[in-house]
Amino acid sequence: MSGIAFVTGASQGIGKSIATRLASDGFEIAINDIxxxxxxxxxxxxxxxxxxxKHALICVGDVSVEENVKAMIDEVVKTFGSLDVxxxxxxxxxxxxxxxxxxxxxERAFAINVRGTFLCYKYAxxxxxxxxxxxxxxxxxxxxxxxxxxxxxxxxxxxxxxxGLTQSAAMEYGKHQITVNAYCPGPIDTEMVRKAAQDVxxxxxxxxxxxxxxxxxxxxxDPTDVANLVSFLASKHSGxxxxxxxxxxxxxxxx
Numbered sequence: 001m002s003g004i005a006f007v008t009g010a011s012q013g014i015g016k017s018i019a020t021r022l023a024s025d026g027f028e029i030a031i032n033d034i035x036x037x038x039x040x041x042x043x044x045x046x047x048x049x050x051x052x053x054k055h056a057l058i059c060v061g062d063v064s065v066e067e068n069v070k071a072m073i074d075e076v077v078k079t080f081g082s083l084d085v086x087x088x089x090x091x092x093x094x095x096x097x098x099x100x101x102x103x104x105x106x107e108r109a110f111a112i113n114v115r116g117t118f119l120c121y122k123y124a125x126x127x128x129x130x131x132x133x134x135x136x137x138x139x140x141x142x143x144x145x146x147x148x149x150x151x152x153x154x155x156x157x158x159x160x161x162x163x164g165l166t167q168s169a170a171m172e173y174g175k176h177q178i179t180v181n182a183y184c185p186g187p188i189d190t191e192m193v194r195k196a197a198q199d200v201x202x203x204x205x206x207x208x209x210x211x212x213x214x215x216x217x218x219x220x221x222d223p224t225d226v227a228n229l230v231s232f233l234a235s236k237h238s239g240x241x242x243x244x245x246x247x248x249x250x251x252x253x254x255x
Contacts, residue, residue, distance in 0.1 A: 009090030011040035013190035017223035063116030086124035113158035134177030170243030179242035186249025187211035216251025
């Protein structure tokens with residue numbers, strides 16, 4: 001495959017795995033995260049170059065800030081000439097009882113998870129429409145975006161919102177041959193999931209083992225499992241798939 005892909009939240013976990021996979025697939029790659037994770041982004045850039053020979057473009061910025069998103073997409077286009085795949089992966093995973101959630105916490109989660117995805121969809125699609133050759137918009141939902149869970153009410157609310165946004169965007173952008181889909185991971189062994197387990201007072205390894213036992217395939221997910229799905233969604237082979245939020249959870253949840 002060839003083209004230009006931009007992955008947000010790419011300094012670690014699922015985002016890092018997606019960026020590495022797309023570069024391995026042949027895409028020129030741009031990677032994003034916030035300034036506090038700049039050193040981690042540099043490490044990802046080095047790893048991508050060592051594995052694939054690709055020179056990743058680092059775009060530091062906050063996806064919840066409109067000017068940042070516009071500037072980053074402009075930088076990608078200036079550097080590579082176009083934008084073909086936008087992976088709006090960046091997000092946060094707040095956990096805890098609903099009645100303990102402050103308004104500031106609520107607004108922050110929606111700003112990053114929902115507004116950030118909206119801004120990525122909006123400005124990437126505007127660029128793709130101007131190019132006139134279609135494209136791929138890919139968002140990040142969650143198993144919590146398919147079924148609400150205790151201690152995850154705020155997070156689940158943001159991830160349910162991603163599904164509605166993705167479906168609506170698919171309807172609007174389809175005439176431009178832009179597909180819009182989201183991946184919906186179950187428990188994946190990442191720093192974010194481990195921190196979430198700690199935040200709700202659980203022993204991390206016990207929580208991961210519990211999820212593994214719940215899975216039909218008897219294991220917890222790896223970031224590469226999600227990256228494999230995104231590789232397909234980013235490819236020409238996914239052209240008849242749009243508006244979908246696709247489970248990748250080892251059989252923990254069926255719908």
